[in-house]
Amino acid sequence: MAKSYASTVINASAEDVWARIRDFNGLATWHDGLVATSEIEDGRAGDQVGGIRSFTLTDGTHLREKLLAHSDLERSYIYDFQKTPFDVDNYEATIRVSPVTDGGTAFVEWWATFDCDRDKQEHWVGFFASQVFQGGLDALKAHFGA
Template sequence: MPKPYASAVINATADEVWSYVRDFGNIAEWLPSIETCEIEDQGDGGGGSGVGAVRRLTGAGDAVFRERLVALSDADRSLSYDFVESPFPVRRQRSTIRVAPVTDTGQAFVEWSGEFDADAGDEERMTKIFAKAVYAAGLDGLRKHFG
C-alpha cells in the first residue's frame, strides 16, 4: 500500500497552525489546487469540523472531490479524512494531517501523510501526485498563509 508523505516547518506556533488547519471547511484558502470547498454534512457537533463532516471540493477542470472527516483530535493536533468521491484512480484513500511544536524554536512541524489502494500501474503516479501536488503544495500554502 503506497504511503505518500510531506512535512514542513511553519513560522507560527503549533496551536496557531492547528487552530487554522482543524477547520475542515477552509482548505480552499491554503491548498492551491482547490478552487472551492463547501461543507455538505456538518458532522458531530455541527460547525462543519466534527467527525463525519463531508466537504465537497472542486479543483481544476471542475474535478470534484468529496471527503469525510473520520478522526479529529485536539489533544494530538491531528485529523484524518477519507475520500467519498474522487476522480483519482484510487480506492480506500485516507490522509492525516498532524501538527506538533518544534520545541527549540516555537514553530510548528506539520506533516501530511496518506495511504491508498490503486492498481499497480497507478501507484507510482498517484504517490507522486499526493506527495507533491497535494501534500507539499498544501504545506507551502500554509507557509505562505503564516508568512
C-alpha cells in the first residue's frame, strides 16, 4: 500500500480554516482552479456521511468521491474514490486541521493511502502529494494571506 502526504501551517485559527473546508462539496470554493463543477448526489448535505461528491475538474475529468467520516470535533473528514480516471485502487484520503497552540495558527495535513502497480507507485505518490494536496494547501494559505 502506498501513502501520499502533504502538510502546511496556515496563518489562521484552526476553526477558521476548518470553516473554509468542512463542507465536503466546497472543494471548488477553496482548491484554486481545480474544480469546475461539483454537487452532492441525492440531496445530501456536505457534511453527511455517505454523501457522494460528483465533480468535474477544469480539464473535463469527472470523479465521484464518497464521504466516509466527518468530524467537527477532530476537524477532519475521510473519503474514497467511487469513480476515478486514476489507475489506483482502494484509495482513502483524509484531510485534518489541528490547532498550533503556540501562535494561534493551523496545521493542515492531507494524505491518502492506495494500491497501484509497483512501477507506478512513485508517480502516484508524487502526483497526489504535489498536484492535488499541496495545490489545495497552497490555495488555503493564499486565501488566509500567507
